[in-house]
Amino acid sequence: MKSLRIFLIIFFSNILIGEYPKRILFVGNSYLYYNDSIHNHVERMLIEYYEDQNIITKSATIGGSRLHNHNIDHLLDYKNLQLDRQIDLLIMQGGSKEVTTSELRSKFSKTAVNFSRKAQRMGIETSLYMTHAYLENDPRYEPNLINKIELAYYDAGEKSNSSVIPVGLAYEMAYDERPNIKLHHPDGTHPGLLGTYLGSCVVFASITGNSPEGIKYNYLDQIPKEDLYFLQKIAWKAYLKHKKQYNKQK
Numbered sequence: 001m002k003s004l005r006i007f008l009i010i011f012f013s014n015i016l017i018g019e020y021p022k023r024i025l026f027v028g029n030s031y032l033y034y035n036d037s038i039h040n041h042v043e044r045m046l047i048e049y050y051e052d053q054n055i056i057t058k059s060a061t062i063g064g065s066r067l068h069n070h071n072i073d074h075l076l077d078y079k080n081l082q083l084d085r086q087i088d089l090l091i092m093q094g095g096s097k098e099v100t101t102s103e104l105r106s107k108f109s110k111t112a113v114n115f116s117r118k119a120q121r122m123g124i125e126t127s128l129y130m131t132h133a134y135l136e137n138d139p140r141y142e143p144n145l146i147n148k149i150e151l152a153y154y155d156a157g158e159k160s161n162s163s164v165i166p167v168g169l170a171y172e173m174a175y176d177e178r179p180n181i182k183l184h185h186p187d188g189t190h191p192g193l194l195g196t197y198l199g200s201c202v203v204f205a206s207i208t209g210n211s212p213e214g215i216k217y218n219y220l221d222q223i224p225k226e227d228l229y230f231l232q233k234i235a236w237k238a239y240l241k242h243k244k245q246y247n248k249q250k
Contacts, residue, residue: 049208
């Protein structure tokens with residue numbers, strides 16, 4: 001059974017199966033809505049890549065929320081999102097504290113399973129947006145928090161038959177290669193613009209199964225070219241490392 005679950009995560013890690021998602025909903029908290037909201041950046045990247053102006057992304061976020069705080073039944077009624085039809089893909093992000101204890105991880109996993117099953121019964125693909133770790137200036141910082149983050153998201157991904165979007169892994173890889181890059185907001189928890197752009201690139205790779213390298217989109221030309229190319233490269237490397245990790249576990 002575990003092998004089957006792992007296979008399904010790999011299978012759905014490339015969500016592009018014949019047809020790409022044109023209606024996408026992000027559910028989470030301020031980690032998503034900082035810097036003009038990640039859904040807007042992903043939408044612009046996908047429109048550029050697919051040359052399809054009909055791609056629409058939506059976002060439902062509550063500051064400081066955990067996944068279970070959202071009314072998923074309300075959100076899965078596409079009319080409440082001002083859409084013309086049902087979403088194709090649901091991307092869920094948990095609260096940053098939800099990874100820190102076994103009790104909180106269990107609650108997160110159960111919520112992911114519940115929300116995913118409701119969506120999947122409606123023909124909607126489901127994904128989990130892996131959060132990043134705190135910096136040392138955040139009072140909740142703890143060394144190697146990424147290990148707990150990966151444990152929480154991969155466990156929830158297996159149990160809910162949802163793909164995992166390895167944004168947290170991409171942050172770690174970016175900091176390893178360029179320790180002075182500013183991915184976080186000065187508060188040490190929220191993403192800065194570069195962090196949001198990196199997260200958007202990882203989502204792009206997970207949806208398309210292709211590298212974001214070469215995407216021209218640059219938010220109001222606010223991202224230096226050197227950083228843009230670097231983050232595109234890191235996003236693809238993180239996606240490939242994520243897939244390789246699961247292949248080894250099969």
